[in-house]
Amino acid sequence: MARQFSYEKLVLTSVNGVREVDLDHPVIGVFGPIDTGKTTLVDALAYPLGYSVDWRQVPKDRLISVTVVLRVEGMRIALRRGLGSRANLVELIDPRSGEVDETLVVKYDPSGKQRRVGDVLLELLGLAELFAPPEAVAVSSAGAGRLSFEHLYPLCYLSQDMVDGGELVRGGANSASSYKAVVELLLHLTDARTRILTARLKVLLDAVRPLQARVEHVKEFLAAARDEHALRQDLEESRRRVQETLVALEEFKGRQRAMTAEQDPLRCKVAEREAAAARCRSVAAEARAEVERMVGRVRGLQHRAQAGPRLVSPCPGCARDLTGRTVGDGFCGVCTERWDASRLQDLLRLAETELLAAEQAATAATKEQGRKEADLAAAQAELDAHLASRIGPAAGHLEQLAAAHASAKAQSAALEQELEPYARLRELQQELERAVGERDEVKQQLADHRASLSGRQVAVQEIEDFFRHIIDALQLPGDPGAAIDRSSYLPRVRRGPLSNVGHGVRTVLNVAYRMAFTSHALVTGATDLPTLLVIDSPRKNVGYGTDDQQLISRLYTHFLEHITAVREGTTVVRPSQVIIVDNDLPVGFRDRLHVIELSRENPLVP
Incomplete structure (x- = not known):
């Protein structure tokens, strides 16, 4: 079933003080002009989860630590990560007492002395055995059978680069093969047993090839030898x-x-x-x-x-x-x-x-x-x-x-x-x-x-139906023929990859693609996808022309109506959270979501 993963609070500790951001809302809009901290906010959300962040100059100079309070499958936890010399450590904190329960590491520790923050998050989500079955990891060299939380999070977070990234919508941490593996795991198109067998098969294939070469080499040598x-x-x-x-x-x-x-x-x-x-x-x-x-x-x-x-x-x-x-x-x-x-x-x-x-x-x-x-x-x-x-x-x-x-x-x-x-x-x-x-x-x-x-392929069809329904409602110019590529599970258009369509249409397709996954998770529950969606700068990536503005208004309208309809149309209410970050908000949308407005007089980082 769909996994609960949502933010309650973000705490930024800087040289100038502490800033707390209330995130305990189902739909949040973070808006403000350039250089007020919008990108820093989404970076800060990912940073305590173990993500590598290329901080901009202001937060890099001022920030001391970043803390997020999360709800993960009904459990309330807090994660705090410092900058500088302690950037490789994340403190798991009891939100009630404020005491540190455990110190986690960001990078994989081969000695096993300290747990990795991503592994803890996968355990809390109930996905640890699915993403990294011990048997699959054991038979793979250097943990090659391991998928991490870093591979999962891009399905919940559409960054600025990913919004307009064409095929890169899978996220920087994912290769084409790891992204495909994550989608198949979340949709139950594959499972831990498949991963174990696949890892074992790879080991055997790697063993057979050199053996065959050595047999042929010895045969060639003996061809010139005495009988x-x-x-x-x-x-x-x-x-x-x-x-x-x-x-x-x-x-x-x-x-x-x-x-x-x-x-x-x-x-x-x-x-x-x-x-x-x-x-x-x-x-x-x-x-x-x-x-x-x-x-x-x-x-x-x-x-x-x-x-x-x-x-x-x-x-x-x-x-x-x-x-x-x-x-x-x-x-x-x-x-x-x-x-x-x-x-x-x-x-x-x-x-x-x-x-x-x-x-x-x-x-x-x-x-x-x-x-x-x-x-x-x-x-x-x-x-x-x-x-x-x-x-x-x-x-x-x-x-x-x-x-x-x-x-x-x-x-x-x-x-x-x-x-x-x-x-x-x-x-x-x-x-x-x-x-x-x-x-x-x-x-x-x-x-x-x-x-x-094989019967689980119906899930892909359901997601594609959601995807096409969203695209049809947005009335994209030229009807690009959007669909999901069954070989990669990435969005495509009639003429091939998304790079074949214009900048604004590509942005809308990527947002709609993520909406389809979230919709499927909320409506059917037949997925292990976390019900969190963070989208960074869709309006800015679409553009500011008249047609662009109409398109982004339709996108926002449909997006919010779609989320509302999805929640109302399901018999089981599943906790979910959508966070949209952009330069500004189309007219008439402020009363439809919780707004966090940043300004140059009131930037995110104190």
Whole structure:
């Protein structure tokens, strides 16, 4: 059903004071000459909602913050946003107490620590799941499945540029695709399930294309390679040779070990001397480490003896900050007792004595290590001589067997590497087959789901009927043949886009287009469109010639009569609000709407 979204109050805080604007009326006209703050007013309405505003010079220099009080689906809230350094923050305020309930951000926060103001507004409108289904956002890169409040608001706000913007009537925040998606969501031509399936399909399409390219690339590479069957036969033969040469090599090594069994006592001798040498290496290393430790201690004591007493902070015991403690000259910086230089000299002499003893121990350990290393080398040489006399004649044959085994292994490894692209191709083909199958399944699900929603196209026809009815009543010159383009949901004329018609007619068509959406929302309720419509400067955009003035008078007359008739013609009264901003008001309209008149003596910003 249509969503309630209307303004109650606008509060502008500037360097010169505070200005409150009463907006708690169903139809409001804001009028005044140039440079009195009309555009600033509509900018101020959008600013606390998270919109980026290019402020004019006066409000930019004077404004401190902008606050709006809103009714959103029966809930009353206030939003305040500052200028300058706090422009990225919006305060959600309890209108009754004036206290800040939550601080929101304007831009999307990937960390999720702070909510975005647009997301909060979508939640209050009940459109969060529709515009940004979590599943659709999750499967889309960088939140590509996310539509925001910024995409929705242009359907409620026809700015000066949009009034005469032709195809740009969709609003600056919207691309052609996002605008179409928003309209389809609001008219229930699509839904959250469609968006989830669409996002999933896009991910799969993005996955299938590179997989197909990689499969083709591997196929092209293998076209010039050896046949896989022949490679596998060669690999099987090579692996058989690896096994045969390994068996022959191990058998020969076994015979050699049997031939040299009498050298086992020499092998034991070598192992014993290796263990003794290892122990000496360890002792020598420990002795050298002790020397290094004692050298550090001696140097530290020498430095302390030369530097004398000094304040130490933080405390070496509890890490407390001691910089504020007073220590007199000649007193210790830790215990604050009188400094005893002779005690430090005694400690230094003791440390130097211990260092000398450590150096002597390290020298002795190094000499003992040298002796043990020499004993080990002699035992190893004796073993090598005995082995050479026994297995020397067979060494050549052992090398041949080892070389044959290594050659067979290398050939097998090379053949396996040649076969690897074939295995990778099969993996890619299987991955591609799975992705294509899932893509086709999601395509079918999406087509079936869209078919189930096809009956909702009647909503577009209803809006187009409202649109044509409004246009017919305005008696546009030349009957431009206005309609709604079903491929984009934007207004068009018989000759194509709105840029093919004149300035004034284009303005009227755009206003009528927005009126049609609002009328449909109020009469049928079969839409999620908020029942707010803000129109900036329709009269100025139409022009000031005689024909132009007659046309704008008809537009205002029909607009107000249409809104009244729509409200009276529906059995369910839906809250709505229309705000028209223009330079002046046609004669005879002041009693038909709530007027907010600005002047150079009474501008909007104090």
